[in-house]
Amino acid sequence: MIDQAAWLLAGADALLICAGAGMGVDSGLPDFRGDSGFWEAYPPYARLGLKFVELADPAHFADDPALAWGFYGHRLHLYRDTVPHEGFQLLKRWGAEQRVYTSNVDGQFQRAGFADVAEVHGSIHHLQCVEPCTDDIWECALDVEVDPESMRAVGELPSCRNCGGLARPNILMFGDWSWVPDRSQAQLDDLTAWRRTKKNLVVVEIGAGNAVPTVRRQAELASASSGALIRINPREPDVRHGRGVALPMGALEALVTLARRTA
Template identity: 70%
Template sequence: MSDELARAAELIHGAGALLVCAGAGMGVDSGLPDFRGDEGFWRAYPPYAKLGLSFEELADPRHFADDPGLAWGFYGHRLALYRATVPHQGFALLKEWGERTPGGVRVFTSNVDGQFQAAGFTGVAEAHGSIHHLQCLENCTDDIWPADGTRVDLDEETMRAREPLPACPRCGGLARPNILMFGDFEWVPTRSQAQLDELTAWRREQRDLTVVELGAGQAVPTVRRYAELASAASGALVRINPREPQIRHGRGVSIAAGALETLLKLA
């Protein structure tokens, strides 16, 4: 075992509580597409390559008003994909390790896919919302409701959704995912904020907290910043990232590898 793996195993084994901080790289080993860069995104979604549309362009909330078939084609496909995806073994390992600690385990993630809940985790803070919850496009209400039972009929040749599209149960207008998109001023943050408040209260009660950060890049540094903040007092940070593993000021353990590969070695 390398020195880095040995140090990481020691931090996890000696933890009083475990905080898992996860970015998009956590889901790659479950078979979810890597949206890093236009080429990676277009490999996952060839119809968008033909249209020359990037992930950032599609993840723009204005499409729900301007072209709802395009918008729900993209998010409807992702909703079905995430529902069908089975979390990889690394999720179970993290849950098991956290449950052995006196303070338990909590999760902070920028992912909207619901993989941690599917793996049996409770206490998950979803900083950017969840594709498994909806809100009204017109903000007739600040209600957020589960997408259970919501199905989107998709033409996979064009990646456009067919009518009927998901609707708000209150006004009957168009619904949208309760996800923070790019340039999004209409996202209803109350569900995510309640999760974050609960996580903050939990953190205040913990001693000897170890943070395990997985697959969180620098392009959207939400997860990296939170992991660094949570581990600032102790330096008990394990950063697992195949491309961007660097840790500032040596405050933690840096492992340049994928999530599942590393978690299996630690196990």
């Protein structure tokens, strides 16, 4: 399987990288897989009995802003402090042109130097109004102080630059009817237009599971005509109907191995 994947990469004119939470695990980021995994990453929430799905609810920004911004403020600090692992740079070896499609909101691809990234669920590094009063989206240039015991934000919370009310991350949350999708949609439209012009496109899907299959669907759609799909996933590597190559490995291990075979 490694040889087949290496052969695909060596002949690629363009590369579409489709990444889920598993891409960041080797950088030390949690993938929030199940309640136990989330609580292991965030023991204070285990003590409180709060699940990831419960915390990633936009209603908290109205009902309990300190709780909401405690959760997202901590993640903002985490992502800013995290250095992308070596696999990000190894990906740049393949394909004359590259694009990224990701459900991750952490900004790790941009930090690793990728210019064209489509963030289907938005970005924690951008803000919008809670209401929202307008469709304005702007970069988050501030810090949110979080008490490590209570995991609640303390001090002044981010405010909307238009109305002065509370701001929130421009991230699609669970049951979210207030998310402003304009920035993500523009990225997705640009990606779709680019993909339609590429004939020898290879898709590398990394760390995208079945629980939220958004990334998997994109990877399968983009590779449907050619079967040029490389699926890297240590837990759920299976490829439907044999339309692709399955690598049951973690992101960094797989990318290092492929780099050696294509050197």
